[in-house]
Amino acid sequence: MFLPDLYSLCLPPFIQFLSSKGISDGVFFAELKEVLTIELAEDGCSGVEIGVTPIIIWATHPHNILGKKGTREFMSVVQKRFKIPKNSMELYAKNFTNRGLCTIDQAKSLRYKLSWCPEIYKGKRSEGL
Numbered sequence: 001m002f003l004p005d006l007y008s009l010c011l012p013p014f015i016q017f018l019s020s021k022g023i024s025d026g027v028f029f030a031e032l033k034e035v036l037t038i039e040l041a042e043d044g045c046s047g048v049e050i051g052v053t054p055i056i057i058w059a060t061h062p063h064n065i066l067g068k069k070g071t072r073e074f075m076s077v078v079q080k081r082f083k084i085p086k087n088s089m090e091l092y093a094k095n096f097t098n099r100g101l102c103t104i105d106q107a108k109s110l111r112y113k114l115s116w117c118p119e120i121y122k123g124k125r126s127e128g129l
Contacts, residue, residue: 028082035081039074040065042112044096044105054090060105062093 033048036057044060055078059065065074075091078084096105 032078032082035077036074039077041108044109047096054092057091057093058096059093060096060109062095065093 029048029050032050032055036048037045039045040057040059043062043064045057045065047058049056049058057065075089078091079086079089096102
């Protein structure tokens with residue numbers, strides 16, 4: 001038997017709508033950020049900015065994200081996952097210039113370099129870093 005939440009019963013319907021909309025917006029933002037950071041880890045994805053229509057991806061290598069196939073691929077993934085109608089969304093990639101100030105991006109970059117550079121992992125000197 002399903003029992004409704006007592007807190008939601010005490011709230012007026014308009015407040016219930018706002019709280020559920022805020023929760024769904026937060027879940028959308030978290031899932032989109034997760035998908036893009038996993039897919040764009042090697043391109044240095046450092047964040048996502050979501051407006052009403054445009055979605056802006058902040059990355060250290062935005063030229064790797066841009067391109068006709070890359071933009072279309074990510075737009076189709078986002079549209080299918082979040083059921084956004086076609087031609088109602090814009091996707092941009094911008095350069096994240098202050099990468100040295102973000103510790104998370106530095107850690108991601110180091111992890112990526114260590115996983116793909118066997119010379120560094122084995123203890124040999126390399127000019128890659």
